[in-house]
Amino acid sequence: MPRCSKPTRDDEAAQRHQRRAASKPYGLSRRRPGSQQEKPKISREAQDKIQIAIQNAWAQPTLKKYGASLEAFLRFCDKENIPDSQRLPAGEVLLCAFAASRAGEIAGSTARDAIAAVKAWHVVHDADWNGGLRLKYTLRGVEHLAPSTSKHDERPPVTAAMLDILERKLDHSDPKDAAVFAAACCAFWGQADLGELLSTAQGSYKQGRIPLGSDLKPPPTRLGSRILRLPYTESKGARGEDAMICRQQGPSDPIRALANHTAINDIEPDLPLFAHRNKRGELVCLTRRKFLDRCNEVWARYGVSTRTGHAFRIGGTTELLLAGVNPDVVQAMGRWKSEAFRVYRETYIDLLAPLHAEYIGV
Incomplete structure (x- = not known):
């Protein structure tokens, strides 16, 4: 019969961890599996009020600007043949691709505003937002690549x-x-x-x-x-x-x-x-x-x-x-x-x- 090897310190630590987890009914978090994904059941009236409040979270001039940026995002998705199911929620690769699509042509603030519009669209539709560290550095790169012609002169003040x-x-x-x-x-x-x-x-x-x-x-x-x-x-x-x-x-x-x-x-x-x-x-x-x-x-x-x-x-x-x-x-x-x-x-x-x-x- 094969001889059993002596447990290592790592094995003993793992066994202790398993015993502690087993002693708690729902693991370390004490939450039932899937409880984080569950949403409370609320009335249609309450849901409608949430939607109205969210849709009024942005000023009208901002919404108008965001509308143009969202149209640009959807045109970009059409050009890249992105299926509708992958546009909302959009994965970080798609967000980075859209942000970088005009790198070297536009100012960094323009790219950030466009991404902000897409994020607002996700918020309104209660979709997960996948923008993370890679998107952050993509936007930073677009800003560094911005041509001098994209930078406006400081707005002169009234005196x-x-x-x-x-x-x-x-x-x-x-x-x-x-x-x-x-x-x-x-x-x-x-x-x-x-x-x-x-x-x-x-x-x-x-x-x-x-x-x-x-x-x-x-x-x-x-x-x-x-x-x-x-x-x-x-x-x-x-x-x-x-x-x-x-x-x-x-x-x-x-x-x-x-x-x-x-x-x-x-x-x-x-x-x-x-x-x-x-x-x-x-x-x-x-x-x-x-x-x-x-x-x-x-x-x-x-x-x-x-x-x-x-x-x-x-x-x-x-x-x-x-x-x-x-x-x-x-x-x-x-x-x-x-x-x-x-x-x-x-x-x-x-x-x-x-x-x-x-x-x-x-």
């Missing part, structure tokens, strides 16, 4: 001098111009994105997304500043935040601009704060597009290049930093959640310092 131009050239007795100037001053000195103040829909607005007349809190503070409630912000969502609109010396004082605007347009508490009366005396919502068109129309006469919505927030932050306001105060006033806002000082200081010096009379 205090540009607000002074608006103050001189807009007609402050005109309802629309009064609303435009008040919105410009509040966006700049309140360090607010235009999407937090103005509607993006043509001729209408979405409840709970932009300030109403009642969101401009009375009475003014002891120093004359006002609190403006922002019902929806990018960082806090529907919880909203309070923006401090501080009185300023000079032509672009937002408190004076608000007083003129609300008096001329007779803003009602339950309608958008930044609205204006039309020829029939009806309040018309000032949209982001109409606001930017009017501002850029005035600035173009002075050779100023077109500005975008975010340029107001960038400009207000930079102006305050250049004026020597404590960065911690700027961060708190601008509701910045990270140190990223300090980059604006480094990015624009060489560009704006001469203009700032001229503006304050140095």
Whole structure:
């Protein structure tokens, strides 16, 4: 008979492990097999509410951008003859292939946005997401391979001098111009994105997304500043935040601009704060597009290049930093959640310092 070999230390350790596992009814986790995969049975009504909530997790501009990226992903799958069953959920190899499909042609941020769109699609359909370490390094490689032509120049900010131009050239007795100037001053000195103040829909607005007349809190503070409630912000969502609109010396004082605007347009508490009366005396919502068109129309006469919505927030932050306001105060006033806002000082200081010096009379 063959002789039995003496158990090794590894064999003894394995036997001890088996005995410990056997002493517990469902293994080390004390869970029944398959319990992690089981989902609670909930009503159709509850499922529908989950779906509605998830579909409203992204802002409309983001969804529009994601829609184009998802179409690109599906076209890529068609080109590669990927079966429908392998598109959702998509394996990591497919995700990497899509991310790398335009390497050397696009910016890294473009590839990341496209992958984010595909991920959102998976979330909406409750499909497993298989993006992992390999996808992470693929996206990093796409970023390193991005051509110089794919990198946009830094968006130039609005400056205090540009607000002074608006103050001189807009007609402050005109309802629309009064609303435009008040919105410009509040966006700049309140360090607010235009999407937090103005509607993006043509001729209408979405409840709970932009300030109403009642969101401009009375009475003014002891120093004359006002609190403006922002019902929806990018960082806090529907919880909203309070923006401090501080009185300023000079032509672009937002408190004076608000007083003129609300008096001329007779803003009602339950309608958008930044609205204006039309020829029939009806309040018309000032949209982001109409606001930017009017501002850029005035600035173009002075050779100023077109500005975008975010340029107001960038400009207000930079102006305050250049004026020597404590960065911690700027961060708190601008509701910045990270140190990223300090980059604006480094990015624009060489560009704006001469203009700032001229503006304050140095």
